[in-house]
Amino acid sequence: xxxxxxxxxxxxxxxxxxxxxxxxxxxxxxxxxxxxxxxxxxxxxxxxxxxxxxxxxxxxxxxxxxxxxxxxxxxxxxxxxxxxxxxxxxxxxxxxxxxxxxxxxxxxxxxxxxxxxxxxxxxxxxxxxxxxxxxxxxxxxxxxxxxxxxxxxxxxxxxxxxxxxxxxxxxxxxxxxxxxxxxxxxxxxxxxxxxxxxxxxxxxxxxxxxxxxxxxxxxxxxxxxxxxxxxxxxxxxxxxxxxxxxxxxxxxxxxxxxxxxxxxxxxxxxxxxxxxxxxxxxxxxxxxxxxxxxxxxxxxxxxxxxxxxxxxxxxxxxxxxxxxxxxxxxxxxxxxxxxxxxxxxxxxxxxxx
Numbered sequence: 306x307x308x309x310x311x312x313x314x315x316x317x318x319x320x321x322x323x324x325x326x327x328x329x330x331x332x333x334x335x336x337x338x339x340x341x342x343x344x345x346x347x348x349x350x351x352x353x354x355x356x357x358x359x360x361x362x363x364x365x366x367x368x369x370x371x372x373x374x375x376x377x378x379x380x381x382x383x384x385x386x387x388x389x390x391x392x393x394x395x396x397x398x399x400x401x402x403x404x405x406x407x408x409x410x411x412x413x414x415x416x417x418x419x420x421x422x423x424x425x426x427x428x429x430x431x432x433x434x435x436x437x438x439x440x441x442x443x444x445x446x447x448x449x450x451x452x453x454x455x456x457x458x459x460x461x462x463x464x465x466x467x468x469x470x471x472x473x474x475x476x477x478x479x480x481x482x483x484x485x486x487x488x489x490x491x492x493x494x495x496x497x498x499x500x501x502x503x504x505x506x507x508x509x510x511x512x513x514x515x516x517x518x519x520x521x522x523x524x525x526x527x528x529x530x531x532x533x534x535x536x537x538x539x540x541x542x543x544x545x546x547x548x549x550x551x552x553x554x555x556x557x558x559x560x561x562x563x564x565x566x567x568x569x570x571x572x573x574x575x576x577x578x579x580x581x582x583x584x585x586x587x588x589x590x591x592x593x594x595x596x597x598x599x600x601x602x603x604x605x606x607x608x609x610x611x612x613x614x615x616x617x618x619x620x621x622x623x624x625x626x627x628x629x630x631x632x633x634x635x636x637x638x639x640x641x642x643x644x645x646x647x648x649x650x651x652x653x654x655x656x657x658x
Contacts (some may be wrong), residue, residue: 376386430508432498439610441530443608444529447486448620459527464479471522472516473512475513496529499517500522535655542626542628548597553623561583566578583598
């Protein structure tokens with residue numbers, strides 16, 4: 306019995322020792338965990354402190370940069386103010402408190418000259434030759450009837466040019482006047498744009514101040530007018546006689562051909578329709594003779610799209626030739642509507658020959 310009790314006490318004692326050892330081990334683990342956590346916290350604090358230092362350095366850098374930008378803007382604004390006072394304000398017609406200063410010695414520009422944005426023009430596709438071909442033909446016929454050469458016409462067109470260049474607006478204004486007398490301002494603008502716009506670009510700003518060099522004007526305008534040659538009095542009479550013989554010979558057939566188209570054309574024809582009628586009858590008219598017929602009929606309407614084709618029988622009636630290119634006639638046709646003769650300096654003409 307005594308041995309059993311001793312054995313039991315020993316067992317209990319051993320259990321207490323085991324529990325004590327376990328508690329010691331757990332305590333050591335806790336201490337190790339605490340030490341590890343403490344190290345982690347220390348590392349995080351170091352990272353945080355480093356980030357704070359970096360952030361402060363970055364903040365200081367950004368502040369310095371922003372301050373420099375602000376100072377630069379102030380300097381530029383001051384220069385603008387000085388420029389305005391020296392260059393622009395003297396041109397103003399109104400007396401306005403344009404500039405005012407503040408405590409920071411910066412300047413505020415109140416006038417709208419600095420508030421206006423750059424003027425923006427609508428964009429449009431480049432004007433192509435097909436769009437101005439008929440207009441160019443009409444100009445060519447009109448100038449031929451007035452006995453004005455291509456060189457003379459070119460010199461008149463650019464007479465208001467400056468610095469060896471001319472702009473769209475100047476060309477348009479000139480095309481509305483003698484000897485060109487284009488009736489529609491929109492047509493004049495289209496021709497002016499065609500002369501100015503570069504064939505290498507497809508889209509253009511519709512800027513009336515867009516310019517082109519005068520040699521380009523010369524080249525494009527010659528092409529637009531098809532670079533015609535004026536007829537001498539002898540050439541004119543010969544072409545008239547040749548056309549007169551054919552028109553009178555085939556008058557009946559030609560009238561019938563015209564009647565077929567009259568109902569659709571309302572008494573007028575376009576050049577292509579006129580030439581079609583002449584070709585349908587297999588008349589022995591050359592291209593030069595047909596162009597001469599068109600020239601003589603154009604005088605009645607001054608409109609390339611409204612040719613009075615029935616006048617062909619009056620114009621080319623046998624024995625009715627009228628000298629239209631004699632010296633007196635040419636001098637009269639080269640006068641402006643104001644009665645003043647168009648004067649072109651020989652130097653200007655030579656530049657376009």
